[in-house]
Amino acid sequence: MLHERIAAHAHRVPDAPAVTCDGRTLTYGDLDARAERLAAGLRTRVHDEDAVIAVLMDRSTDLIVTLLGVLKAGCAYLALNTADPDRRLAELVADAGARLAVAAPEHAGRLPDTVETLTLATAPSRTGPANVSSAAARADRAAAAQARAADDLAYVCYTSGSTGAPKGVGVTHRGVLRLVVSQDWLRLTPEDTVLQVSAVSFDASTLEIFGALCAGCRLVVHPGGGPVDLDALAATVTGHRVTVVNLATGLLHQLIESRLSFFAGLRHVVTGGDVASPALVARLLDAWPGLTFTNGYGPTENTTFTTCWTTSGPPPDAVPIGTAVTGTGVAVLDDAMRPVTAGGTGEIYTWGGGLARGYLGRPAATAERFLPCPFGPPGSRMYRTGDLARLLPDGNLEFAGRTDRQVKVHGYRVEPGAVEAALARQSGVDRAVVVVEQDDAGRKRLVGHAVPSGTADEGLGARLRASLAAELPGYAVPDTILVHTTLPVTAHGKVDRSALTSAGPRPRAVANAYVPPATPLQRRLTELWSALLDTAPVGIDDDFFDLGGHSLLAAELLDVMHKELGVEIPATALYLRSTVAELSEAVGETLAGREIRS
Numbered sequence: 001m002l003h004e005r006i007a008a009h010a011h012r013v014p015d016a017p018a019v020t021c022d023g024r025t026l027t028y029g030d031l032d033a034r035a036e037r038l039a040a041g042l043r044t045r046v047h048d049e050d051a052v053i054a055v056l057m058d059r060s061t062d063l064i065v066t067l068l069g070v071l072k073a074g075c076a077y078l079a080l081n082t083a084d085p086d087r088r089l090a091e092l093v094a095d096a097g098a099r100l101a102v103a104a105p106e107h108a109g110r111l112p113d114t115v116e117t118l119t120l121a122t123a124p125s126r127t128g129p130a131n132v133s134s135a136a137a138r139a140d141r142a143a144a145a146q147a148r149a150a151d152d153l154a155y156v157c158y159t160s161g162s163t164g165a166p167k168g169v170g171v172t173h174r175g176v177l178r179l180v181v182s183q184d185w186l187r188l189t190p191e192d193t194v195l196q197v198s199a200v201s202f203d204a205s206t207l208e209i210f211g212a213l214c215a216g217c218r219l220v221v222h223p224g225g226g227p228v229d230l231d232a233l234a235a236t237v238t239g240h241r242v243t244v245v246n247l248a249t250g251l252l253h254q255l256i257e258s259r260l261s262f263f264a265g266l267r268h269v270v271t272g273g274d275v276a277s278p279a280l281v282a283r284l285l286d287a288w289p290g291l292t293f294t295n296g297y298g299p300t301e302n303t304t305f306t307t308c309w310t311t312s313g314p315p316p317d318a319v320p321i322g323t324a325v326t327g328t329g330v331a332v333l334d335d336a337m338r339p340v341t342a343g344g345t346g347e348i349y350t351w352g353g354g355l356a357r358g359y360l361g362r363p364a365a366t367a368e369r370f371l372p373c374p375f376g377p378p379g380s381r382m383y384r385t386g387d388l389a390r391l392l393p394d395g396n397l398e399f400a401g402r403t404d405r406q407v408k409v410h411g412y413r414v415e416p417g418a419v420e421a422a423l424a425r426q427s428g429v430d431r432a433v434v435v436v437e438q439d440d441a442g443r444k445r446l447v448g449h450a451v452p453s454g455t456a457d458e459g460l461g462a463r464l465r466a467s468l469a470a471e472l473p474g475y476a477v478p479d480t481i482l483v484h485t486t487l488p489v490t491a492h493g494k495v496d497r498s499a500l501t502s503a504g505p506r507p508r509a510v511a512n513a514y515v516p517p518a519t520p521l522q523r524r525l526t527e528l529w530s531a532l533l534d535t536a537p538v539g540i541d542d543d544f545f546d547l548g549g550h551s552l553l554a555a556e557l558l559d560v561m562h563k564e565l566g567v568e569i570p571a572t573a574l575y576l577r578s579t580v581a582e583l584s585e586a587v588g589e590t591l592a593g594r595e596i597r598s
């Protein structure tokens, strides 16, 4: 069990540093004792097997204590993203059947009444001070340890479902242990300092947190919850002499492009989640020849990584996803379910210790993807990934796309069908289609197309975007929603998605005459937009999203405005007031001390 491995370090080296965040360090002894105190309180409240406890906190030492406390209590955690809208949080806790939550005080009021929400300060404790371990607590601990087995759930992680409802993947202790223990590609020692920067609602955090704590390393938590500020991240990494990082592919690319010095003190750089750029990886390895680099591939359903490719050698021409990690089976099968030969392309199937239990409460969806496995022992299952790979002559795999419409947008798994369903549900919408567009640098963005049920007015697209932002996680909200009187169809009468994707310049961007800025604030905003969106000139009636802005750029814009102008504009307000003129008006209202209209 995961927590037992961590408790073993607490027993052997109680004074070794375990978690550092915001200038505070918990030793293994502190971490274990604090988590045990929380666990003792949780055990008095939870009696069902496989109980799921929601956790709503930004990255912090408290977060790590809480995750460990939930595991020690014999429960599974559902780590929620604090940046998600409240409606999404409510949907996830209801789907997971969570009746208890542990939240940071600033987020405690955000969950529905059906969930009893504790904060660490209010969570009942049965063990007294941290260093006192009562007989009752020891008995509790032994009982909980006995009752738990490696196939029990450790956490539930949500991914987007194709029809609109998110699916909770139930990941086991065994799955996580197989990811972080005895892997020859991940040789962590207690001398290592590992960064925790991934959102905890995303399974990349599994590798960071349990990789570090099961190996007795120090985990350095980069504090916060929203988008990551690269300067602050660089300060965390250099300030704490981090040696190992696991960066989502998009973040890795950004850091290589903007500050190669970030990697100076690192020993091992791990990435995963999306297709890695060979040119950028080559730039990284050219600059830091001693570095070990790993490209990990895998769906959440097989606990973070399924295959890995590791190099310390010269820069590669391509970045393969490698071969199966220890404890995992992988086959690339053709349509007739026969293994492909070298050079061939097929779909990736995987089995072994990393396999999740399935989708929580969805036996049909589970049966559709978790199939009987002809390669393992009788009765075993394998997961059909929907990913395509080419088998290279040297036995490594190269990622070759998807068999369905699933895409990665800003590193997150998105089913355009799910976003379409959400858009079609909005009032005033008759039909909806969501397509994925890619810019020259390969960055993907979602564009919604809606046909209104009545007559459309000028602001409908922006209003729809704002109402989706109140319901969906930020990465799933289309950057632009265009309103049409009808949708193009193919000869077979289906919606012609390719015609929508290649629709050319945005109608509004073309229709807007250039109106120059009239005030210093408008001038500064047009300059900022020009720089961020790489377009000029920007007029005051131009729309941020129509000019190619998307949620990440929106976050960047709001961040710069905060730093430069001292105003905090909520993202939903930018969705509704997305021209320079409207936004400068919003800034004026905020500066005048008024509540911003959004």
Ligand code: ADP
Pocket: 159, 202, 203, 204, 271, 272, 273, 274, 275, 276, 295, 296, 297, 298, 299, 300, 301, 304, 321, 385, 387, 399, 402, 408, 411, 412, 413
């Ligand atoms: P992850 O934590 O790996 O991003 P998700 O379940 O969110 O897990 O997404 C899994 C999907 O991401 C895979 O099925 C695949 O389509 C894509 N993916 C993951 N890693 C890679 C990689 N290294 N190269 C290309 N695609 C990847």
